[in-house]
Amino acid sequence: MPSIQKFGLRFWRTDVWDPVAGEFGALPFIWGTLYSSVLALLVATPIALGIAIFISELCPAALRQPLVFVTELLAAIPSIVYGLWGIFVLVPAVRAVETSLPDAVRSLPLFSGPPLGLGMLSAALILAVMVIPFISSISREVLKSVPHAQREGAYALGATRFEAIRAAVFYARTGILGAVMLGFGRALGETMAVTMVIGNNPKVSMSLFAPQYTMAAVVANEFAEAADDLYLSALVEIGLVLFIITLVINALSRLLIWSMARTETVVAEPVESAEVLA
Amino acid sequence: MTPTTRRKLLSSLFVGFCAGAVLLALIPLAFVLFFVVSQGIRSLNLAFFTHMPTPVGEAGGGMANAIVGTLILSGLAAGMAVPIGVLSGIYMSEYAGSRFAAVVRFAADTLNGVPSIVIGLFAYVVAVLPFKQFSALAGGFALGLMMIPIIARTTEEMLLLVPGTMREGALALGATRARAVFSVVLPAALPGIVTGVVLALARVAGETAPLLFTAFNNRFFSTSLKEPISSLTVQVYTYATGPYDDWHRQAWSGALVLVSIVLICSLLARLATRRLERMHARG
Numbered sequence: 001m002p003s004i005q006k007f008g009l010r011f012w013r014t015d016v017w018d019p020v021a022g023e024f025g026a027l028p029f030i031w032g033t034l035y036s037s038v039l040a041l042l043v044a045t046p047i048a049l050g051i052a053i054f055i056s057e058l059c060p061a062a063l064r065q066p067l068v069f070v071t072e073l074l075a076a077i078p079s080i081v082y083g084l085w086g087i088f089v090l091v092p093a094v095r096a097v098e099t100s101l102p103d104a105v106r107s108l109p110l111f112s113g114p115p116l117g118l119g120m121l122s123a124a125l126i127l128a129v130m131v132i133p134f135i136s137s138i139s140r141e142v143l144k145s146v147p148h149a150q151r152e153g154a155y156a157l158g159a160t161r162f163e164a165i166r167a168a169v170f171y172a173r174t175g176i177l178g179a180v181m182l183g184f185g186r187a188l189g190e191t192m193a194v195t196m197v198i199g200n201n202p203k204v205s206m207s208l209f210a211p212q213y214t215m216a217a218v219v220a221n222e223f224a225e226a227a228d229d230l231y232l233s234a235l236v237e238i239g240l241v242l243f244i245i246t247l248v249i250n251a252l253s254r255l256l257i258w259s260m261a262r263t264e265t266v267v268a269e270p271v272e273s274a275e276v277l278a
Numbered sequence: 279m280t281p282t283t284r285r286k287l288l289s290s291l292f293v294g295f296c297a298g299a300v301l302l303a304l305i306p307l308a309f310v311l312f313f314v315v316s317q318g319i320r321s322l323n324l325a326f327f328t329h330m331p332t333p334v335g336e337a338g339g340g341m342a343n344a345i346v347g348t349l350i351l352s353g354l355a356a357g358m359a360v361p362i363g364v365l366s367g368i369y370m371s372e373y374a375g376s377r378f379a380a381v382v383r384f385a386a387d388t389l390n391g392v393p394s395i396v397i398g399l400f401a402y403v404v405a406v407l408p409f410k411q412f413s414a415l416a417g418g419f420a421l422g423l424m425m426i427p428i429i430a431r432t433t434e435e436m437l438l439l440v441p442g443t444m445r446e447g448a449l450a451l452g453a454t455r456a457r458a459v460f461s462v463v464l465p466a467a468l469p470g471i472v473t474g475v476v477l478a479l480a481r482v483a484g485e486t487a488p489l490l491f492t493a494f495n496n497r498f499f500s501t502s503l504k505e506p507i508s509s510l511t512v513q514v515y516t517y518a519t520g521p522y523d524d525w526h527r528q529a530w531s532g533a534l535v536l537v538s539i540v541l542i543c544s545l546l547a548r549l550a551t552r553r554l555e556r557m558h559a560r561g
Binding site: 046047048049050051053054055058067069070071072073074076077078079080081082083084085087088089129132136160161162163165182185186188189190191192196216219220223224236239242243246247250251254 | 285286288289291292293295296297298299300302303304306307309310313314317384387388391392393394395396398399402403480481484485486487490491494511514515518519526529530533536537540541544548
């Protein structure tokens, strides 16, 4: 590919993206992709785990199915619909928050930049909403595979509900880590909703309010209009690397979830017979 | 405060947090649905389904070409993905213990996690570049790739729900393995498999990224498989990112149609699988 021949590894270290001058550096996209996904996970993980625990451990049986259905609906809504909602509802709301912040806060590097609404914060929030159902449904499955003896043992020792659940979560930690990684993989590759709200500006910035860019978004936006070979191959290279990253992360998360499922069959056996006896 | 009260308090706080998390996640869902319905309903009328888009600045018009395009693209995708997906699902459930089945399962799960934009790039290289032409076929191919793993995994799950006694009964009557699968097990799981296909269709009908540079877009009415074709999602994207109020209104209506498709399919699927699970519980 021409972009590999011309730039080599420099492609991933430089941050100048100037198609007109034929200068391509993919650092801003790597940064934007990782930053938005990590932020999204920071928001989504506690909420998703809370949902998984509520559904699998706490809620009345009659509520379980409807709650599962509703949380999974979050995953069923098309990305483009989230994007549309993002542009016309979320972005103005974020902008209102930005302009209402005191100047002292606005001068911090984390919050600097023009109050556009379009930018990292909006993208991360939308991503969080989109990955919550993935993380919570897998965590729920994983928690279901924790043997009952684990919780009963904790209760028998006088544990409170929180302590018993903590024991179960600790038991399921590998699988839950897998669930979070699966959510990470989803967030990295999410395209349309992010493209529509992140502002599409290839600049590396710490600021939550700065418009930035992601790998998926740049491919979606610029591929159809990329005229020359170098431009095209730069975009294909970005797509290829995105593919490899998500592949590795998905494979790892599946392995974690599976290793969890396998230990379950070994440990769960005596528990079931104990239940039959009871 | 005694340690016990503190522990109990912590426990109650935790339960409260979990319940709060559920509510917190329901807020965006409610918001999205509320806005899609309230904004989308305003321009949703018969003309939306039967008329072509009007030129910029002219009110009215519809998305007839995009709706037909989405139907054609989904049909092409299903034509490609249903045979491949169902057959690999059968393989995974019938030869569940084998090493190759595990590999297939892993591949399906991994393919399922490939970002849709990457699928689009792949389809561009395979189905657009050699012909130097954006086409409905290329778009259908991209969507089909996304459908295969979903159909394969649901088929597998549904076949595993069929009571083992049915399979054993067929084998005991002297049926060959293929006979047992195709005449006994598969028909029993059929409602579930159809459900899976419907869900997969709903999912790909809502995809935009794989179509951006495969099916591209088309301002005109087209049913040709070799021409670029419009789709609801790409049309919503174009309208949403455009500068005109008319376009935004149309985009919301398009979103409403998409969300309705997804909602109706999910509800149907839920009813159908519930029946199958009840059968499994009885079996």
